Amino acid sequence: MMRLQKRLAEAGVASRRGAVEIIESGRVKVNGVVVKQPGFSVAKEDKVTVDDKLIEKEEHVYYLLNKPTGYVTTVKDDLKRRTVMSLFDEVDKSQRIFPVGRLDYDTAGLLLFTNDGDLAYYLTRPEYDVPKTYLARVEGMLTKAAIKTLKAGVKIDNYVTKPARVKAVEYDTKNNSTLVEIIIAEGKNQQVRKMMETVGFPVKNLTRVGYSFLTLDGVERGSYRALKIHEVKKLYGDIKKI
Template structure:
């Protein structure tokens, strides 16, 4: 017997938190009866439906995707822009992105149909590190990098301490390459942090996600995560991330 929201999450329909919302909204039935109790447990012979559609249990799958710039991190887009799912035509499972990368940002993005796994990696309290390489207009001073490290006051509050590393500069073009590591996932956070200190981002790439990198992949390509990598990510999240 498993909790109802866990069954829905494992089927790839929604994250566990979203599944709980669907239950509370009366959109889930078990054996034809509406169930609104979050503690409800179901067995393998119970028929679970969400919005009238039967839940079919899928085997969990996990992918590491090198998202190109100019691709939307959604399952579908009302403006008919290219989405991350367009790169997985042969995958039959109902996968979706773990977290987000904005339209103009490239780099590592995880894809899965495991709602619990996605929730674990995106919940702020688990503090999974993400490392970005940013090309910025202007050449930040050491003092500005210290501001990034201490936290930047944005419209939605103070950012958590980050790791900032100066990589290179082009004085002729007045640009710099900065490595920034954060463990939050606010909307366009890295871009907003640099804008706040006066160095707008010209180009942005997520280079690492925890211990994972893009080795062996070109933009638009993906590979399955190994079972060991999946276990490592789960352990890492439950242990509070990989910050030192």
């Protein structure tokens, strides 16, 4: 037996979190009967449909995209803005891939895509410690006091961020700015921007350059590549509970 949301995730319909929304909206049937409980148990032989289309377990695929700014991280956008899906070839996005987490419209860099709902679930859950590395160009000369505060954790949106690894990479005295490397284990909405704003150094531009052990090496802005089998295994292997 398997939970219904896990069955949808394994079939590449959506991440587990997305599967919950699909189920609760009444779009899923089990043996012809609408089921709205994500935890509903289904057997291997049960027929599960989404929007009356039978789902089957798909071969999992994994991609690493170097996202440009000016794209929204979503599969579809009601406002008709450019989405990250438009950067993929038709044959690749036909595999029903979806982004793992998101990057803001004005943030560039490393973004993962897959139809493996389990991996997406593990990588985006707050209880898993998956490091994400950013390079931020901020206004002003970043101080040692600000770095110390960021490392300890700062309060944003009514919560305190986990300790971060922070260092000043380059000081640009001519343009009064600092290039900062910051590594966080969370991935909350606009977290890096809010953290830097809190300590008084607003972000001018932001790029995610690392996700766990993965980097942007060899992937030009706007391009993508398939992950290698050993990289996928390492992603699963590196996921550890805090």
